[in-house]
Amino acid sequence: MVTATIRIQRFNPDVDKKPHIGEFHLEPDQDTTILDALQMSKSQQDGSVTFRRSCRHAICGSCAMNVNGSNMLVCNKPLAAVLDKNRRVTIRPLPYLPIIKDLVVDRSSFWEQYQRVKPWLIPPGDLPEKEFRVSPEEVEALNNAETCIMCGACYSACQVIGMTKQYIGPHALLKAFLRVVDPRDTEPGERLANLSGSDGVYRCHTIFNCIDACPKDLNPTQAIETLRKLAQKRRALDDARNERQKYIEEPVSTG
């Protein structure tokens, strides 16, 4: 078997002043995933190597990391696909987030922003007797956004997040898009108003990093662009309503 070098960023806040790289030499086979390589490093060489993982099937989103500079899930990625010509790979925690230990980051800001967009459905008071009926066209408009697994790969690839944690972020805006476009939701207007502040849809710089990072091939940038257009239309409607109100209060003579 041929040896591979797994370079893992290490950081123990109890003893380290700053992160450093630790090297592990393994003999993987062709089916070894990046997550397998991390497990082997931990179980065979250093039990203190720390990382998150749960489902091992690209469903739970807990194993998102930065591999050779790109964010990805490590549980479904073959190690062979990321080894360079010297059979080395470098694994770091997700960028722009505080490191708790080794490859584990603090995702508090990620979840706080998610909470901020009220990601749950707000249904009408009079629920249908049976199920909600949603047409195939309406499902199509959701653009697969419901398959997001909240792994954080897009969030921590976003350079705006690198500048400010006040930005709602691509993950939460994608979820907001899902709710705004969902025909069962009753508050699309309020949602759009909440997304139109300085930390919302207009903060996106359209850099597309979120698209490259998404392991489910989703397109948060397009969702944000759609929200922008809808928010502008809503603002135009509000302006028209305000103008109408002004006219009612102070009618301009047309005579």
Ligand code: FES
């Ligand atoms: S371990 Fe669940 S997505 Fe990778």
